[in-house]
Structures are given as C-alpha cells and as structure tokens.
Amino acid sequence: MRVIIFRRWIAAAALLLVCACANAAPSSTSIFSNKTTPAHELNDLSIFVLGITGLIYVGVSGLLLYAIVKFRARKGDTTEPPQVFGSMQIELSWTIIPILIIVILFLTTARVLFSVQDAQKPANALDVVVVGHQFWWEFRYPQYNIATANELHVPLSSKAAPRPTFMKLTSADVMHSFWVPQLNGKTDLLPNRVNEMWIDPQQAGLFVGQCAQFCGPEHARMLLRVYVDTPEQFKAWVASQQKTQPELSELPGGAQGSANETAPNVGNQGGVVQAATNKVPPNSPTTRGNVAGLGESQEISARTGQYVFEHEACISCHTVSGTVATGRYGPDLTHLMSRETIASGAAPNTKDKLLEWVGDPNQIKPGCLMPAMHLSDRQNEQITAYLLTLK
Amino acid sequence: MGTDSMPAPQGIETGLDRTPAASRTGTYLELIHSWIVTVDHKRLGILYICYALVFLLVAGAEALLIRIQLFYPDNHFVSPYTYNRLFTMHGTTMVFLVGMPILFGFGNYLVPLMIGARDMAFPRLNAFSFWISAFAGLLLYYSFIGGVGLYGTGSAPDVAWFAYAPLTERAFSPGHAVDYWAVAILASGIGSIGTAINIIATVFCMRCRGMTLSRIPLLGWLYATVSFLVLVAVSPLTAAQAMLLIDRYLGGHFFDTQMGGSAILWAHFFWIFGHPEVYVLVLPAFAFANEIIPVFSRKAIFGYPAMVAASVGIGFISLGVWAHHMFTIGMTSFGNAFFTLSTMLVSIPTGIKTFNWLATLWGGKIRFATPMLFSIAFLFQWVIAGLTGIMLSVSAWNWQLHNSYFVVAHFHYVLVGAIVFMIFAAIYYWYPKMTGRMLDERLGKWHFWLMVIGFHVTFDVMHFPGLLGMPRQIFTYEPDRGWTLLNQIVSVGGFIQGIAVLILVYNLVHSYFRGVEAGPDPWDAWTLEWSTTSPPPAYNFVVDPVVASRRPLWDLKHPEDPDSAFE
Amino acid sequence: MATVPLQHATNEAEWRLPSRGMVAMASLITAESSIFTIFVVAYLYYLGRDVSGPTPKEVLEIPYFGTVCLLSSSGFIMLAERAIEHGKMAAFKLWWSVTLLLGAIFLVDTGMEWRKLIEQDHLTIHTNLFGTCFYSLVGLHASHVIVGMLMMLITLVFALTGHVRAEHSYRVKVLALYWHFVDAVWVVVFTVVYVVGR
Numbered sequence A: 001m002r003v004i005i006f007r008r009w010i011a012a013a014a015l016l017l018v019c020a021c022a023n024a025a026p027s028s029t030s031i032f033s034n035k036t037t038p039a040h041e042l043n044d045l046s047i048f049v050l051g052i053t054g055l056i057y058v059g060v061s062g063l064l065l066y067a068i069v070k071f072r073a074r075k076g077d078t079t080e081p082p083q084v085f086g087s088m089q090i091e092l093s094w095t096i097i098p099i100l101i102i103v104i105l106f107l108t109t110a111r112v113l114f115s116v117q118d119a120q121k122p123a124n125a126l127d128v129v130v131v132g133h134q135f136w137w138e139f140r141y142p143q144y145n146i147a148t149a150n151e152l153h154v155p156l157s158s159k160a161a162p163r164p165t166f167m168k169l170t171s172a173d174v175m176h177s178f179w180v181p182q183l184n185g186k187t188d189l190l191p192n193r194v195n196e197m198w199i200d201p202q203q204a205g206l207f208v209g210q211c212a213q214f215c216g217p218e219h220a221r222m223l224l225r226v227y228v229d230t231p232e233q234f235k236a237w238v239a240s241q242q243k244t245q246p247e248l249s250e251l252p253g254g255a256q257g258s259a260n261e262t263a264p265n266v267g268n269q270g271g272v273v274q275a276a277t278n279k280v281p282p283n284s285p286t287t288r289g290n291v292a293g294l295g296e297s298q299e300i301s302a303r304t305g306q307y308v309f310e311h312e313a314c315i316s317c318h319t320v321s322g323t324v325a326t327g328r329y330g331p332d333l334t335h336l337m338s339r340e341t342i343a344s345g346a347a348p349n350t351k352d353k354l355l356e357w358v359g360d361p362n363q364i365k366p367g368c369l370m371p372a373m374h375l376s377d378r379q380n381e382q383i384t385a386y387l388l389t390l391k
Numbered sequence B: 001m002g003t004d005s006m007p008a009p010q011g012i013e014t015g016l017d018r019t020p021a022a023s024r025t026g027t028y029l030e031l032i033h034s035w036i037v038t039v040d041h042k043r044l045g046i047l048y049i050c051y052a053l054v055f056l057l058v059a060g061a062e063a064l065l066i067r068i069q070l071f072y073p074d075n076h077f078v079s080p081y082t083y084n085r086l087f088t089m090h091g092t093t094m095v096f097l098v099g100m101p102i103l104f105g106f107g108n109y110l111v112p113l114m115i116g117a118r119d120m121a122f123p124r125l126n127a128f129s130f131w132i133s134a135f136a137g138l139l140l141y142y143s144f145i146g147g148v149g150l151y152g153t154g155s156a157p158d159v160a161w162f163a164y165a166p167l168t169e170r171a172f173s174p175g176h177a178v179d180y181w182a183v184a185i186l187a188s189g190i191g192s193i194g195t196a197i198n199i200i201a202t203v204f205c206m207r208c209r210g211m212t213l214s215r216i217p218l219l220g221w222l223y224a225t226v227s228f229l230v231l232v233a234v235s236p237l238t239a240a241q242a243m244l245l246i247d248r249y250l251g252g253h254f255f256d257t258q259m260g261g262s263a264i265l266w267a268h269f270f271w272i273f274g275h276p277e278v279y280v281l282v283l284p285a286f287a288f289a290n291e292i293i294p295v296f297s298r299k300a301i302f303g304y305p306a307m308v309a310a311s312v313g314i315g316f317i318s319l320g321v322w323a324h325h326m327f328t329i330g331m332t333s334f335g336n337a338f339f340t341l342s343t344m345l346v347s348i349p350t351g352i353k354t355f356n357w358l359a360t361l362w363g364g365k366i367r368f369a370t371p372m373l374f375s376i377a378f379l380f381q382w383v384i385a386g387l388t389g390i391m392l393s394v395s396a397w398n399w400q401l402h403n404s405y406f407v408v409a410h411f412h413y414v415l416v417g418a419i420v421f422m423i424f425a426a427i428y429y430w431y432p433k434m435t436g437r438m439l440d441e442r443l444g445k446w447h448f449w450l451m452v453i454g455f456h457v458t459f460d461v462m463h464f465p466g467l468l469g470m471p472r473q474i475f476t477y478e479p480d481r482g483w484t485l486l487n488q489i490v491s492v493g494g495f496i497q498g499i500a501v502l503i504l505v506y507n508l509v510h511s512y513f514r515g516v517e518a519g520p521d522p523w524d525a526w527t528l529e530w531s532t533t534s535p536p537p538a539y540n541f542v543v544d545p546v547v548a549s550r551r552p553l554w555d556l557k558h559p560e561d562p563d564s565a566f567e
Numbered sequence C: 001m002a003t004v005p006l007q008h009a010t011n012e013a014e015w016r017l018p019s020r021g022m023v024a025m026a027s028l029i030t031a032e033s034s035i036f037t038i039f040v041v042a043y044l045y046y047l048g049r050d051v052s053g054p055t056p057k058e059v060l061e062i063p064y065f066g067t068v069c070l071l072s073s074s075g076f077i078m079l080a081e082r083a084i085e086h087g088k089m090a091a092f093k094l095w096w097s098v099t100l101l102l103g104a105i106f107l108v109d110t111g112m113e114w115r116k117l118i119e120q121d122h123l124t125i126h127t128n129l130f131g132t133c134f135y136s137l138v139g140l141h142a143s144h145v146i147v148g149m150l151m152m153l154i155t156l157v158f159a160l161t162g163h164v165r166a167e168h169s170y171r172v173k174v175l176a177l178y179w180h181f182v183d184a185v186w187v188v189v190f191t192v193v194y195v196v197g198r
Helices: A002-024 A037-070 A088-117 A231-242 A302-311 A351-359 A377-387 B028-036 B041-069 B080-114 B123-146 B177-205 B218-250 B263-297 B304-320 B333-361 B370-393 B395-401 B405-435 B441-461 B463-467 B484-514 B552-557 C020-046 C064-085 C089-119 C129-160 C166-196
Strands: A126-133 A136-141 A146-149 A151-155 A165-171 A176-179 A187-189 A195-199 A205-211 A223-229
Touching: A037 A088, A037 A195, A037 B333, A037 B370, A037 B395, A088 B333, A088 B395, A126 A151, A126 A176, A126 A187, A146 A151, A146 A231, A151 A231, A165 A176, A165 A187, A187 A195, A223 A231, A302 A377, A351 A377, B041 B080, B041 B123, B041 B405, B041 B484, B080 B123, B080 B177, B080 B218, B080 B263, B080 B405, B123 B177, B177 B218, B177 C020, B218 B263, B218 B304, B218 C020, B218 C129, B263 B304, B263 B333, B263 B370, B263 B405, B263 C020, B304 B333, B333 B370, B333 B395, B370 B395, B370 B405, B370 B441, B405 B441, B405 B463, B405 B484, B441 B463, B441 B484, B463 B484, C020 C129, C020 C166, C064 C089, C064 C166, C089 C129, C089 C166, C129 C166
Parallel strands: A126 A165, A151 A223
Antiparallel strands: A126 A136, A136 A146, A165 A195, A176 A187, A176 A205, A205 A223
8 A cells, every 4th residue: 555655756756856857958848948038937837836736736645645544444343433424614624725725826827827928019029920731830021021931030039139029820721839848838820810929039049849739640740940040140041031033044044043132033013123132022923034945954953943843833832932933832942941951840951852852742741731743753853953052 | 245354234135036137048149139128227337338348448459559659759650640540539439438438337327226216217218328329439430441531441530539620621621530520429429418318317306215315325416417517518519510510511611711710619619518528527436436435434425515515516617617728729818817717716626525535534444445446546646637737727837738748648647547547446346236246356456556557657757748848649759859768658558557457357257257246235335226136136126215314224234323313 | 135224203204306307308408508509609609700692681581470470389388288287188289289380380481581591692501601600500490390390290199099198298298398498499599690690
C-alpha cells in the first residue's frame, strides 16, 4: 500500500521538477521559456497556478495517504467502527475554503486575460496578416506590400525601442492554429472570421512552432518558423522582399536571371516603366515577350525553367511577383530562396529537395494539396534551376 | 461462507437455489435466442458490459498502434491517413462504444436492484436502446471496409473525434468517412436517450415501499443526474450531426463558410454536448465510488445530503462550462473570463465529493480487497486530474496548453485514471453478484499493480511533451524538439496497461467457470442488491422489499444500531 | 435470499409514486426541446448573414391559418382527454378526429407555403443560409407533427375498433402531452421565424 503512495509522490515531485528544469534548459518549444510580454505574463500566471494546485495536491493526498495507513483494518478485527454520517462545520469549511481559492485564481486569471487580449495597438506596430491553408502558412505585410509563406520575419521589440507585431489571423479553408510556444499562446485561424494576437519578441533568433488544430493529413507538418530580426536586419529583409523578379525572356541576351532591380515591368501602367523597385506593386501582370524556341530547349537554365514554370500550370497556383505568375492558391514563391525550408518546414531548402518536391510533392509530404504534375525529369530540373534564382 | 476478508453476514439465507436457470433445459440455440430477445435489465446490462469490453480491446489496440507510430520521430509505421483514422476511431470508440455502454450497462443492472424494483420502467425500450447502440458500433466499424474515402476504399472517419467543421464538409472530406461517423453516433445517441428516459422513469417511479428519494443509494441519484445530462446534452450533438448531414447531402450551408456559415458554430454545438458528456462518463464512476468506498471502510458515506447536492450541482454547472474547450477560438475577453469562472466553479462540488470520500475513509476499518485497491488509486488520481483541470481552466494559460499533449494527459487521467479504474473496481465488486462467482484475488492484484504502473508511466510522463510544446493529433514530430524520449516512455507504459487488461479478461473468463462461489453477499454490504441471490432470479426479489433507511441490510445486520434510528 | 424486514411499526400510509408514462414523456420532451433549441440558435445566429439569395422579409408570409388550426388543436385534444376520462368514448373519438384533422390542415398549409417558396421565390434548402435554416427548423417541427399524427391515427383506429376504453385515459393523456409539446414548439418557431426573423 505504501508503494502506491510513494509512487504518487514521485510523480508529483517529478512534475514540479521538470517544470523548473524546463525553464532552465529550454527545449525549442517549451511553454515556459517565454520571449515576449504575453508569453511572460502567461508564464507568471502559470507558475502561480502551479504553486497553488501543488499545495492543494500535497495537502489532500497527504491526508488521503494518512487515512489509508492509519485506518487500515487490523487482522482479525470484525467489529464495525463508529458510524459517522456527517458534520456541518467540516462540510461548510471545505466548501468555503475552495470558494475563496477559486476567487483568487479567477481574479488573477482575469487580470492577465484582459491585459493580454485587450492590449492597445501602438502606432508603430507591425501589421501582419496570417492566412492558414492546408498545409502551409501565408504571411502578408500590408504596410510593406509584401507576401511570403511559412517563415515569418518580425522585428525585435526591445524595452528601449518597443515595436510589437500585431497579427490578424484567418483561414482560407479549414481551422488551423498558430502556435509558437516561446512567443505566445496559440490563436486559432478560422475561415470567414478574423482573430487577433500580438507578440513583442525581446530576443532575436529563430523560434519554432507548428499548427495546433487538426486540419487534415499533413497537419503534423504544417510547421512554423518565426525569425526575430534586429531592426536593421528586418529593414534589409523587407527591402529584399519588395524586389520583384524579372520576366527572363524579356531580358536581352538571355541572361541567367537573378533578381534584377531594374528589370522593367513591361505592360504595367500602360507601358510606363517603373523607376524605383520599391514602388512596383507586386503581382502585376506582364506581357510575355518573344519566347520562340524556349519550349523545345534542352538547356537547363533559369530561362528554360521559367518557360516551363509559366506554361505548365504552375502559375495558376503560385505567384512570382514581377512576372505573369499570379496564382494565390499556393505559397508565394517570389523570394523562395530567402527561406531556409520548403513545404512549411517539412524539408530543407536545398537543390535536391527542391527537385524532389517539384517532381512529386507527395514523396515528401503525402497528402499535401500540390499535385505531382508528371513532367519529365528534364523539365523538373529546368524548373528547379529557375526556382533557385528566386532569391 | 464469505471470502477471507469478509465475515459471513447474519440473517441472510444461503441455501436456496442460486441458479434459476439450472432447471431449464434447452439447446445452445435457445440460449442464444433468449439473450437476443431478452428484456431483462440484468441481461441487457451484461450485454452492454460485454459489448463495451470487446470495444475496449479494439480501441486499446488502436491506441497501441498510435503509440508505436509515435515511438520515433518521422516513423513510417503507419501512413498519415491511417494514423488520422486511428486516433479518430480510438477516441470515438472509447467514448461512445466503451464508456457510454459500460456505464449504462452497470446502470441497467444495478438501478432496479438497488431501489427494490423488478425491472426498469420500460423493458422493451431498454432492449431497443441496447440493440440500436450495438448496431451503431458495428456501423461505425463497417466504415473500415465499406467507406469510400478520398484515398480509396476502406476509409474510417479521420477527422478527429470532435469532427470540426468545415473539415467535415463535403469540400474537404469527400467520400463517406464522415457520414459513417455522423450516422453511427446519431444512432448511438438515440440509444443513449432511450436509456436515459428509462433510468429517470425507473428512479422516480419504481422505488420499493419506504424508499423515499432521500433513501435511494447515491448511485441512484448519480444515474438520475447522468440521465438528465444525457437528455439535455446528447441532443445538441444529434442536432449538430443532423445539420452536418443536411450540409453534406442536401446542400445546406450550416457550416459552409463560403456561403456565410460558421466554423465556430459547430465548435459551440459540439462542446455543448462534449463537456456534459465527460460528466456523463465520470458521474457513474463517482456512483461506484459512493457504493464501494463505504463498504470497504465499514462506514456509511459521509454527508449523504451534501453528496446529493454536489452531484446534482455538478450536473447543472457542467451545462455552463463548454467553451473552456474553445479558449483559443477567438471569443471576447469577457467570454473567456465567464467560462473560466464557470469552469472553476464546478470544482467546488467536485471537491466536496472528494473530501466526503476522504471523511468516509477517516476513522474506518479499511479492507484492501481488489475493488478497494482500484478505488483508492482512483482517489489519488482523481485529485491530480481535477487539479490539471483547474490549470486548464485558467484561460490565459490554456492558450498555451490547449490542443497539446498536456490536455491529452489531463483527459486520460480522468478517463483512465478515474473512470476506467472505477469501472475495474465495479467489475470486481459486482461480478460476484452477476455471475455467482468471485473473481480471482491474486489475478486481481496483478491486474491492479500492472495497471497502476502502466498508467503512471504513460500519463504522468505525457504531461511533459505538452508543456514542451507538442501538439496533439500529429502523426509524427520533429526530432529536435526534445520530445522523443518522453514519447518512448509513454509508449512503453501503454503496453504495460495492455497486459493488465488482458489479465482482467482472462480473470473474467476463468473465474466464470472456476471461481469461488460468492453467495448473495460476499462483501458484507448494505444495499438491496446484496439481499437477493447471486445471480438474482429474473424477478429480482421473491417478496417486494420494504425499507426504512438508506442502508437496509445494515439495519438487518445491526438491529442494535439501525440507521433508521437516525433518519 | 431474504425479505428485508421493517425496523419499526409499519407505515401503512399509501406509497405513491409518480406515473411512469408522464415522467418518460416529460424526459423525452426535455431531450426534444434541446434539439429544437440548437436549431433555433442556429437560425437566430444566421439572421442577416446571407451572402446572397432571398431574405425572410422578401418571401415569408405569416401562416395565420395554419397556426390557428394547430394551436386550437391543443384545445380540442384537451376536450378529448376530458371525454375519455369520463368514459364518453363517442365524444372522445370525435374530438380526437378533429385534432387529427386540424393537424393535417396545418401540414397542408405548410406544404403550400413551401411550394410557393420553392416555385415562386426559388428558395430551397441549398439556396442560402436562410433557406437552410428555414427548411431545417420548420421541417423538424413538421416531422414532429407527422409523428404525433401517426400516433394519434393509430390510437383512433384502435378506438374505432373498440380497443380503447376509459381505463386507457392515462395513456391518452401521455400522448396528448406530446401533442401539446408540438404546439408549444410551434409557438417558439413561429415567433423566431415569422416575427423576430422578418
């Protein structure tokens, strides 16, 4: 009998111990290793609640343990103990005391709840729109006119120069949930509804998380990567994301395209060439230039790759801003190579993995909604070569 | 007679024919036929329990397959599609085809006996309820071979047991997997509502003479509360599933977000059912504790009126807490605060019950037969389960814990640590009454210890991946998150529990043929079911009982100190 | 096995318990009310949220006649209950038939309303949110009317063949309680759909 009790004490001690340890040696997704104001407030509340419930546990199970040891039937004793049917005072006390504990817990919770959920948005806050898809994340920055996927960049928000990020979350299909434990609790993404959350990361670096509401076969690999950049890094990142990609067949000499700042956006604005790239609206359609011969070319290059990309239905789902690709069903690929992973974290962003993905996405992520297009190996290589230039 | 730890009771005749079926001759076919057409509440109760035990093994196997898949990150033991079906079916089976049937089975068996009635109020409705529930279970499992899903034939439902919209709409779940889920559970809900009506009518209208409502065993009060909850809470699920079927088959738009429908409405409707549902599952566990703990402490339950008030109070409050499953869905801060408060409030009556059990033990003479071992484990585990529930009710912290393995650990602590443990206690306690034979105590102790060890290895440890950020319902996980070792430990515990359950199954079968004869009252207990033979004759009691207190057999055995003197 | 003897002087006062049928019917009504509540909540929640299609104001006409028939049928069924209590079987059959008739008129009226909505206004269950909610809620109620009428028809047949007698008045009351419930639900549905919702 003592062994049961012993085991339970061990369980309780272990629980408290690991919670303490979790803070000291955080795994990359421990809920106790908080890096933002909301996460910090949640953490403080959680320690408080753990403390109170821990005390209750110690008290009640201590009494239970005592009772089953002290009041064991002695061998051979067949008499009945005195029958006690109740006691008004005792019963009242163990009704009143829990009520008081509840009041304290509730008031503490309410304070944190209102402070986090109803926080006012400061004027310099960064706005991010998060749209959940099966099985990837779309991130839009309306203040900067950029769109990206799966890897979120936000600026550091130090105490001296606070710059929180306020996010609006919705879904394009089913329910999802945005959860990066080190940055905040999770918020659900619902279709036909906009939810809000905010973070103000006080430490730069990479923070990981994943979708936390079952959304279909690849729910497990709808991963999140949040890069908290210093203000300078963030500015540079925004600038690079705002550049468009060229329509390679327009360029003289058929250069292996790379993100060319001064590439003209032919066909836009009635033929007037936009001067500064920063002001070029993304997703603007262009007219196609002369592409004779590209379709039959065996050359593996960005030009031939872009030709295949634009003629084999890739553009019906994907956007490469500055080109004719303006699809919105799949992730924005304009700066694909600025990301460290593909397929919302399911694979690293390397040439081999890109090639494998383009060939048949279901090899890496069975159940994802990008179909295998059954192109030839050469065409796949050509497309990969093109994608590799989308820096 | 009597077992080693129990003295022979006084005044109970033992020499009568205990097996009324002994004189009946007939073929096996006639035997099976009699079980199929039976309207006897005892037989239906046993049918429910056996049916549930079969599905317990099936759903347990599903759980073990899940645990094997999660043993390593990036494991390929099962495909993502199969995995999603496994956890959906594991949850759906355990709640609807194990939990509800076994608890209704015990209710069916015990309620009429304990209130001195000869059967339930509506025996034929009783039989109908059982058979439609049985059909529902078979229909759900037929989906494995009959469902035509997006990914080919053989699609069981794969949308999680709470089947959130719009994932369940035609657009995202073509094929019939979701339909099997909706129709099967709808049918089983009809069975549950039928049984609930029956139990309420029985408790209020079929009590024996002298048994006022304040004298019925606490099990009667708890089952009446459970039945009321079923009436009010299972119906919303029925309605929501009807709406889902209208969407899927008649082109309705209840949850069609493209046409203005709302995903959050499904969540509300489901949890308006879902939360009271877990109280439907746990209140019978409390009922068993209320009967078993006093008998093995040799004291009356402490504070009967408070226990009644607490039980009914839990029933009512539980109707107002459902959105604590939805703290992250985007309710207003006021909504979140309201449900935090209501959820915390439910802990008051629950605490009262826990303390009353403690007070019942206090000053008693505790005997550690197997039913009591499980009950004591239940008490300790219930405290933890309730406390992790308080943690989850703190809505702000819930934003981190929701949909993580912390929640999975919490509800398994309730479902396994409290409910399954008390079901095991009830099996060891009432098996002698149902079959006339005692379950083997040695095997019982093996079952108990393996179950305790396996349970704690799995579900104590399972809290930690949740605290370290592991969401639920994922078929695999990243290797660099620090979850691997924890998952492996959890999986090992699952297999230990599997062995424990197999020992129980062996015990059930073996003792049926070779167990020690039990007699009418092996535990020296005090409620009316122990005043008749084991197993009882079809008519339960030769003469209608008349009672004058809450413990009629105590009065009989202790004429110098009867309870009726105090009431 | 033993009888449990009394501990003190027998209290020979009458041991009265509530009747099973009424308790069971009340329980069933509780469950059904719960179902209707969910459909009503959905209806109210979706008011005004249609993306397209006809709105309630545009197409709904208040079904005065059908409502009067249905609600008055509650009065007639009460007359039938009273009749069988006093053993007046002829009167019972008469009032029972009138109740059935009024129920049938209500259903026909509903059917005609639906026909107009479908053919003229092109409102079906899949037109928009309003269509879905309207047909579901009113349809659910109508299905309960049909079930009630079926039970009453069976009773009428048994009454006409002489199998229903005064001692069955209690069972008739239980059935009548169901019918009263159906009428009460119509009051709620009517208010929600034709008053609040328009």
